[in-house]
Amino acid sequence: MLPSSSIPLLPSLLVHNDYLLLTNSFVPLHFGTFWGLPSRIFYIFVGLAPLILFITGFVIWRYRYKGKNRSVQTTQTLSQHCCCVNQLN
Template identity: 45%
Template sequence: MDIACKEFTEGRPMMIFFPKDNKSVFSVRMYHTGDFERTGSNHIYIHPITGKVVKLNLWKKKPTSEKLTRSMYFIHFGTFWGHYSRILWIFIGLVVPFLYFTGFYAWWSKLKRRQNTPLFRPPVKENPSQALNLQGIIFLSSCSTRARTWNFRTRI
């Protein structure tokens, strides 16, 4: 533990992994402020017999592509700001089903309203001397007796 703290003075040890066999090494995870992982993004590997540092894997020395790839996990699960981002991710995740069900409800209620009203209105009985409507063509009727103007009739 002291070897890892001397090697990476800016961080504090969070987890220690012991070797599984004679060929494995100790692994110490160190946390530094600004790491995405709560358990630390810095790994220090120590040989179990000699006590020398075999490999030093620091977050700040990693290329941008690897940092981006490793940070996708935290963006996916929403753990990058702790509990605040998880709550935000929950609300964002619930927006899609909410919009789906409210849209379905609006469509269903509109469909039910339409079923209560007839699709085609019954034909209106008109006086044949006033207007004649054949296939959308409107014909003029005789002159109106009261206003002495042509009477145009349309059907909606």
């Protein structure tokens, strides 16, 4: 029989075991081994997603930025060419 002084220690041991179970479950998540090879392939795509989003966002931004400058230059160039064509006719 357990002494009465050890009874309060039992719940703390159970909490400690639950804590270890929880913290040990993070190791397979961290290294991507919980599903095997499919989880590692998934982690590659998740890891590369910020890079892909950055590159595509930059390309879209650059296209829009250059598009605004091009439209001003294009209208000026077209107006000059149209005047020259109208003068020839």
